[in-house]
Amino acid sequence: MNTEEYIDTLPKKAARLRADGTYTVLPMMHHGKLDANRLSLISRVVADNSLPGIxxxxxxxxxxxxxxxxxxKSVIEALGEVGLAYKHKAQGCLGTDGCKLGQQNSRAAAERLSELLDTYDMPCKVKAGVSGCPMCCAESMARDVGLYGKKGGWTVSFGGNAGKRVRCGDILGENLSEDEAFELIAKALSFYAENAKKKERTARFVERVGLDALKSAVLTAD
Structure with missing residues (x-):
């Protein structure tokens, strides 16, 4: 088995070829968190293999x-878990775990959102941002799925994009409980997954079908 065949057996984005012929390796992490043992292991692997660093x-x-x-191969075997923990990216700020401005537990919500995103067969990649307050440090309004917290609850946005064609997400609900917010997100994701074209990001999808169609699909009472 050659190197590229070996990489194909690994989890998504575990290793990538660089222009200089070397590789990058992505140790698995969950929302930016590493415990002391994992941090020590990564440091030891870098030192033992005389690598440039992280x-x-x-x-x-x-x-x-x-x-x-x-x-x-030896670096990856030493690290154990490599690649992305989830198929889709959900970025969370510190929220109430460590920010004086945090009004909701954004880290826990980001973990929950990552798990929700993985239950869908998406037509394209989906990025999510979960912020503990309206400052939106996790760039919630520029993500496919956005959540930000206020004292009264969560605000849900959908269809944001931070790429070449920047788009601010559309607000679908405000002052929601966490369960209400996730129920709304699930409806929006289902509508997107069922109706979007292949490789069509949520921003372009909402522009194509229209905000009224999205709201009609997700805000109509069951």
Missing amino acids: RITAGQQVLIDGVPADRL
Whole structure:
């Protein structure tokens, strides 16, 4: 089995070839969290293999750089869990866990949202941002699915995008309980999954079908 065949057996984005012929390796993390044992293991693997070091990605991940092809398998085996923990990205800020402005538990909600996203067969990648307050440090309004907290509850947005064609997400509900927010998100995701074109992001989907159609589908009482 050659190197590329080996990479194909790994979880998503576990290892990628760089322009200089070396590889990056992504140790598995959950929403930017590492305990002491995991942190020590990553440091030891980097030191034992004389690697350049690590860097923090925009997606709250630790990335090991400069892994030679002949060390790739041994590095991955030493790390154990590699690749993305979830198929779709849900970024969460500190929220009430560590920010004085936090009004809702954004970390717990981001974990729950990641699990929800993985239950859908999406036509395209979906990014989510969960912020503990309206400051939206997790860029909630520029994500496919957005949640931000206020004292009265959660605000849900849908159809945001931070790419070349920036789009602010549309507000679907405000002052919702967590369960209410997730019920609304589930309806929006179902409507998107069932009606979007292949590789059509939520921003372009909402522009195509119209906000009225989205609201009619998700806000109509069961």
